[in-house]
Amino acid sequence: MSLESAVGKMRGRGYKVTPQRVAVLGALAAEQHQSLEGIRARCPGVGMVTVYRTLDLLGSLGIVRRLDLGDGARYELAADHHHHMICESCGDISEFEECPLDSARIPTQNQGFEVRSHSVEVYGRCAACL
């Protein structure tokens, strides 16, 4: 999810491209899995309310994804499909690309459920904490 395509999505849907929104996008691009506090620190000139509203907007556009991994809300740019490995000791979050889900074993057919997305989180201890 490049900054240009995000801006294009906003323009395409009739939303204005303001410096504040661009600043929030830039903050999100700097690091994945940031807390609201972290994002705010990266765009000092933007009011808290605007950060909240921008994250909502970007979320509804599918540009950012909100994570709840047990320690409050975190946000990531919804780029590629990936999953999370969370260390229960130090809280470090790492990503992995290969999807370990076997879709054949998701019991959707008999329940008539249409899958649109999924998430996988693996909890444990990272190498540094062992």
Place this chain on the structure above:
Amino acid sequence: MSLESAVGKMRGRGYKVTPQRVAVLGALAAEQHQSLEGIRARCPGVGMVTVYRTLDLLGSLGIVRRLDLGDGARYELAADHHHHMICESCGDISEFEECPLDSARIPTQNQGFEVRSHSVEVYGRCAACL
């Protein structure tokens, strides 16, 4: 996770078995995936603070599990291993037992990560909403 074994875990670790704690356990047993509000409604005589503290305690004992599926905290009795299927339209949560994870495809070896647990959430549309 029967009520008796939960009580046993509490006793075993030196925690007192109070009527309030039993009431919260009973509320949790009545339905999975309840919000704090729902749990509170099922044990009217128990103060909010005590419900929070009891959920914390039961969580640390591994008796309940906290879920963050996008619409605030929910709690479930940590019984069997199971995963969640969430309808993005009506918010209904259903469970499935069969684990669709292929552990061989979790890249833990090269990263020296020790897996202790995992969660899988499948999002989409349920039969009723389609």
Place this chain on the structure above:
DNA sequence: CCCGTAGATGAAAACTTTTTTCATTGACAG
């Protein structure tokens, strides 16, 4: 069975996080 005590409870207050309100500002189409 009763007592003493450490742990548990509940009300209020404090805090944190998120949303609403509303006057002002500014992006951008024409």
Place this chain on the structure above:
DNA sequence: CTGTCAATGAAAAAAGTTTTCATCTACGGG
């Protein structure tokens, strides 16, 4: 350039959670 309507920001409100502290009680020892 100009007008308009969405966007912004400060303050206040609302929602969610934790701390404080005085009182109460589960339960082991007597």
